[in-house]
Amino acid sequence: xxxTATSTKQPFGFVAEFESATDxxxxxxxxxxxxxxxxxxxxxxxxxxxxxxxGMRKSWLSGVVLGGGLTGxxxxxxxxFFTQVxxxxxxVQGKPTNLNTVPAFFPVTFELTILFSAFATLFGLLIFLFLxxxxxxxxxxxxxxxxxxxxxxxxxxxxxxKFRAExxxxxLESIGAKAIELVEG
Amino acid sequence: MAGLKNADxxxxxxxxxxxxxxxVLLMVGGGAAVLFFxxxxxxxxxxxxEELPSVFHRGMAYSWLxxxxxxxxxxxxxxxxxxxxxxxxxxxxxVIRRLMENLGSVTIVMFVLALPLITPGFRDxxxxxxxxxxxxxxxxxxxxxxxxxxxxxxxxxxxxxxERALAEVKKENEAAMATATENEKIYLNSEIRAAQxxxxxxxxKIGSDEExxxxxxxxxxxxANAILYKKSGYLNGPFWYFRFFFYAVALFSIIYFxxxxxxxxxxxxDPKYFRRMRRAACGFLPLFATAWTFLxxxxxxxxxxxxxxxxxxxxxxxxxxxxxxxxLIILLTVLRGAGYLKEVVTMEHYHLMGKLLxxxxxxxxxxxxxxxxxxxxxxxxEETKFYLTRNTAYWNTHAILFLVIGHxxxxxxxxxxxxxxxxxxxxxxxxxxxLLMHFCDVYWIIIPERGPSLTEGTxxxxxxxxxxxxxxxxxxAGIFGxxxxxxxxxxxxxxxxxxxxxxxxxVVN
Numbered sequence: 001x002x003x004t005a006t007s008t009k010q011p012f013g014f015v016a017e018f019e020s021a022t023d024x025x026x027x028x029x030x031x032x033x034x035x036x037x038x039x040x041x042x043x044x045x046x047x048x049x050x051x052x053x054x055g056m057r058k059s060w061l062s063g064v065v066l067g068g069g070l071t072g073x074x075x076x077x078x079x080x081f082f083t084q085v086x087x088x089x090x091x092v093q094g095k096p097t098n099l100n101t102v103p104a105f106f107p108v109t110f111e112l113t114i115l116f117s118a119f120a121t122l123f124g125l126l127i128f129l130f131l132x133x134x135x136x137x138x139x140x141x142x143x144x145x146x147x148x149x150x151x152x153x154x155x156x157x158x159x160x161x162k163f164r165a166e167x168x169x170x171x172l173e174s175i176g177a178k179a180i181e182l183v184e185g
Numbered sequence: 186m187a188g189l190k191n192a193d194x195x196x197x198x199x200x201x202x203x204x205x206x207x208x209v210l211l212m213v214g215g216g217a218a219v220l221f222f223x224x225x226x227x228x229x230x231x232x233x234x235e236e237l238p239s240v241f242h243r244g245m246a247y248s249w250l251x252x253x254x255x256x257x258x259x260x261x262x263x264x265x266x267x268x269x270x271x272x273x274x275x276x277x278x279x280v281i282r283r284l285m286e287n288l289g290s291v292t293i294v295m296f297v298l299a300l301p302l303i304t305p306g307f308r309d310x311x312x313x314x315x316x317x318x319x320x321x322x323x324x325x326x327x328x329x330x331x332x333x334x335x336x337x338x339x340x341x342x343x344x345x346x347x348e349r350a351l352a353e354v355k356k357e358n359e360a361a362m363a364t365a366t367e368n369e370k371i372y373l374n375s376e377i378r379a380a381q382x383x384x385x386x387x388x389x390k391i392g393s394d395e396e397x398x399x400x401x402x403x404x405x406x407x408x409a410n411a412i413l414y415k416k417s418g419y420l421n422g423p424f425w426y427f428r429f430f431f432y433a434v435a436l437f438s439i440i441y442f443x444x445x446x447x448x449x450x451x452x453x454x455d456p457k458y459f460r461r462m463r464r465a466a467c468g469f470l471p472l473f474a475t476a477w478t479f480l481x482x483x484x485x486x487x488x489x490x491x492x493x494x495x496x497x498x499x500x501x502x503x504x505x506x507x508x509x510x511x512x513l514i515i516l517l518t519v520l521r522g523a524g525y526l527k528e529v530v531t532m533e534h535y536h537l538m539g540k541l542l543x544x545x546x547x548x549x550x551x552x553x554x555x556x557x558x559x560x561x562x563x564x565x566x567e568e569t570k571f572y573l574t575r576n577t578a579y580w581n582t583h584a585i586l587f588l589v590i591g592h593x594x595x596x597x598x599x600x601x602x603x604x605x606x607x608x609x610x611x612x613x614x615x616x617x618x619x620l621l622m623h624f625c626d627v628y629w630i631i632i633p634e635r636g637p638s639l640t641e642g643t644x645x646x647x648x649x650x651x652x653x654x655x656x657x658x659x660x661x662a663g664i665f666g667x668x669x670x671x672x673x674x675x676x677x678x679x680x681x682x683x684x685x686x687x688x689x690x691x692v693v694n
Contacts, residue, residue, distance in 0.1 A: 048693040058603065066601075093564060103558055 012137035012185035013039075013157035014168060015144050016177035021047050024152040027175045028053040031154065034171065038160040042147035061124050068120020069113050076112035080105040137185020144183070155183075190528075192687040198451060198677025199525055203670035210670060214663015221249070221656050229306070240639045243310035244650040247635040249301060250311055251654055252661035254484065255627045257295040258501065259665070261477060262509020263288030264440045265502070268473055271443060271466035277537055279689035280529045280679045284513055284520075286447055287672035289440035294668035296433040298661055302484070303429060313638060314413050314420045314490040325406075325414030332404045333397055340391050347384040354380045412491050420490060428483055435476040439469045447680050454682040477502060488634040492571050496556040501630075503552045507545035508623040511616035514538050516669070518613040520678070529679055532607045533692050539606030542616065546600060550593040574633045578645055587625035591618075628654070 018024040021043060028041055032055040041050060084090045084105075089097035095104060126132065138144045138155065147153050154177070156168055165182075172180050228242040237243065266285040270278050278285075301307050309316045358373040365373060390396045406414070413420065443462055450458035478498030486497050494500075514535070520526050560568045575584060596615055605611045632654065636644045680686065 052693075062603070093562060095562075103554075103561060106554065106558065 009184040011158045011165065012140075012183040013155055013160075013163070014172060015138070015141050015181045015183055016154045016156075016172040017143055017146065017179040018152045018154065018176060019178055021152055023176050024154060025050065025053050027154055027177070030175045031156070034162070036156055036160050036162050038157040038163075040155050042144070042151070042153040042155065044148060044150060044152075059128075061121065061128065064124035065117050065120045068124075069117040071120075072112040072114070072116025073109055075116070076109040077105060080108060137183055140185060141181055141183045143179060143181040190687075190690040192690060195529060195679075195686060195690065196454070196681050198679065198681030199529075200676075201520070201525055201673045201678050203674055207667055207670035207674070210663045210666035212663075214660050214665070214667060217656055217660035217663060221245070221653065221660050224653065224656075238306075240647060241649050241653075243306075243639050244635050244647050245653045245657075246302075246307040246310040247631055248650060248653040248657040249307065249661075250484065251627060251631045252657035253295060253299045253302070254631065255624060255658065256661050256665040257292070257299070258505035258623070258627070259509045259512050260288055260291040260295050260668075261436060262505040262507075262512075263290075264292060264436060264473060265289075265506050266509060266513070267440060267443050268466045268470055271462045272470060274463055274685075276685040276688035277534070277692040277694070279683050279685045280526070281513065281517060281534060281538070282683075283447065283677065283679050284516055284673075285509075286440065286444040288509060288513065288516070288669060290437075290444055290672045291665060291668035292440060293433070293437045294664060295661075296437065298664060299429075299433075303426065310639065312487050312490070314416075314487065315422070317410060317413060318417060318421065321410035321413040322417060324410055325417070328404075328406060328411075328414075329401055332401060336397070336400050337391070340387060344384070344387045344391065347380070347387050351377075351380040351384050416490060420487065425483065428479060432476045432480045432483075435472055436480075439473055443469075447683075448676045450683060451677050451681050456684050459684055474498075474502075477505075485630055488631065488638070489570065491567065494556055494560070494568070494571070496552060496559075500549075500552050500556055503545065503549040504623060504626055507542065507549050508620055510538060510542050510545060511619040511623075514542065514616040515613050515620070518609050520673075521609070525678055529690060531692070532609070533694055535609050535612055536603075536607045537692070537694055539600060539612050539615075542612075542619070543597070543600035543606070546593060546596050546619070550597070553588065553592075574637060574645075575629060580629065580633050580645075583625065583629055587622055588629065592622040592626060596622075624658075 016027075018027055024041060024043065025047060028050065031039055032053065041047075041054065043050075085097050085101070091097060092104070095101050143151065144153065144155075145151075154172070156163060156172070158165075162168075169180055169182075225242065225245050228245075229238050231238050263285050266278075267282065267289050269275070270282050270285065302311065305315075314321075354376055358377055362370060362373055442465060446458040446462050446465075450456075481498055481501040485501065486493065517526065517530060517535075517538075521530065557572060560572055574580065596619055599605060599615055605615075633645075635650065636646050639647070683689075
């Protein structure tokens with residue numbers, strides 16, 4: 001089914017399988033120390049401390065979420081104050097139409113803060129992950145399919161400046177990969 | 186995962202020696218308590234021409250209640266965290282669970298300190314319903330007698346009218362019967378039966394106790410203590426005393442068993458205790474919730490028996506859980522500063538505790554605001570009294586400054602930042618701040634009742650009692666600190682042979 005050698009495909013990178021989560025963890029530390037930048041690990045379940053082993057910094061996503069939340073907070077307050085206090089003062093239940101009426105606006109403010117934070121989380125995540133996309137070269141790999149079953153996988157992309165076809169394969173073997181596959185894409 | 190810690194290396198545990206500090210705390214607390222009660226006794230004289238001792242003297246009861254409740258919330262929070270840890274089979278916090286157990290055990294000390302509250306002097310000053318109850322019951326009885334007498338007279342008239350109507354119908358219909366056809370006779374008889382049924386109905390009403398009760402319940406009470414009369418099924422002396430001891434027994438036995446099994450597991454290493462704790466904790470949770478909810482109803486909500494809020498229990502619970510976590514963070518930092526728990530507790534534990542602190546800061550604000558919001562918006566007379574007092578003059582500033590901004594916005598904004606939660610010193614500083622705000626919260630719950638209650642509404646704030654508030658707080662703080670040190674010194678500082686210790690030592694989040 002897969003494409004044959006007539007294509008103009010470049011190598012996408014190496015998929016390496018490791019014996020266990022522990023092996024993968026140590027391998028990740030070594031890949032990190034070797035200075036690779038464009039690489040990732042894929043496991044059937046979350047491995048605690050993996051982000052540390054991979055040398056990942058704190059995600060920027062929380063900043064985006066904070067921005068979304070503040071936008072929602074201000075939108076709700078401005079919307080309600082402008083319409084209910086300034087534009088068309090609306091007396092409900094004998095409550096004043098000034099700053100003292102702000103508790104009445106809190107439920108909406110709360111909801112909009114949550115809503116905008118959620119939107120920021122979702123869309124920020126999609127942008128950071130370059131999603132949505134139609135396909136990914138890794139889906140061509142037979143080995144990669146194991147990531148959702150029992151495979152502890154490490155992928156080094158060919159776009160990495162340190163990537164050298166044969167050397168990288170040897171490197172992966174030296175850090176304990178039990179199977180290695182070159183993926184094209 | 187280089188450098189994984191092996192729980193076997195930690196099976197010996199750590200023992201804590203408070204040394205002199207424990208006794209210094211007891212001396213300070215005990216000294217302040219003695220001073221407090223000397224002042225209380227010295228001012229107990231009844232001024233000439235009055236029936237009760239001075240307002241200052243009675244106001245001291247509020248000082249004591251304030252101090253006891255402040256520290257009771259911390260210790261009860263300790264029970265809650267222990268229960269939660271066991272019930273959820275939580276692994277991360279095993280190394281700090283003993284601190285929770287020890288903090289929870291101080292509850293028994295707090296109940297001993299609460300004993301003055303059941304003496305008539307404290308009791309009558311704090312809870313008006315005690316001295317007013319008898320009069321309310323008398324008024325209620327009077328009202329019942331009057332109302333029922335009126336109703337009986339009314340029913341007697343109705344009965345007379347029904348009898349008269351029956352006699353008339355009988356007379357007319359029997360006369361008509363002579364010339365009537367069969368069909369007409371049926372109709373005439375039915376008219377008589379209807380009149381008889383009418384009479385039977387009235388007679389049944391007169392003979393029925395339930396009817397009298399229902400009428401009384403729906404009648405309009407005119408006297409001032411109607412609320413107290415209607416609540417007297419719950420607010421009465423014997424039941425109140427029973428509940429006081431029920432709370433003490435219920436709350437303390439929960440932590441007594443959980444801590445006891447935990448310590449036994451340290452000695453034997455038998456995992457059956459850990460399973461038993463987990464099972465028991467699930468059963469204890471409803472008991473804990475009931476005892477705590479009704480305790481704060483009885484001690485705090487009943488400061489004004491006419492007022493009620495169904496969110497009261499949750500509100501006080503939120504404050505208790507939040508601030509006991511704050512206290513645990515400070516305690517942990519102090520212990521680590523003194524060289525304990527250095528190996529077992531990592532920044533990951535601080536981070537997790539910081540997250541819980543953030544979560545409960547939000548939870549507290551959510552509950553506190555919801556309670557205010559519902560009452561403020563509905564604007565129903567019998568509910569607004571609480572906030573009317575607390576939105577008057579100084580208390581309004583107090584609430585906005587300390588509760589809205591200080592208790593929520595400041596710690597919320599700071600705790601959002603991940604890095605700060607991983608820094609023990611910064612996190613402890615926030616915890617100290619949170620405890621300060623809790624001081625303001627409990628003060629704001631209890632003390633605004635004092636002026637209006639004792640001076641019959643002529644004074645809002647009794648400034649003279651501010652000094653006794655602080656004195657009582659110092660007294661209880663010292664004895665509370667002694668209690669914490671005492672329990673810390675018994676047994677290891679962490680559950681050293683718990684099956685989940687391994688997980689807790691190496692926790693990463």
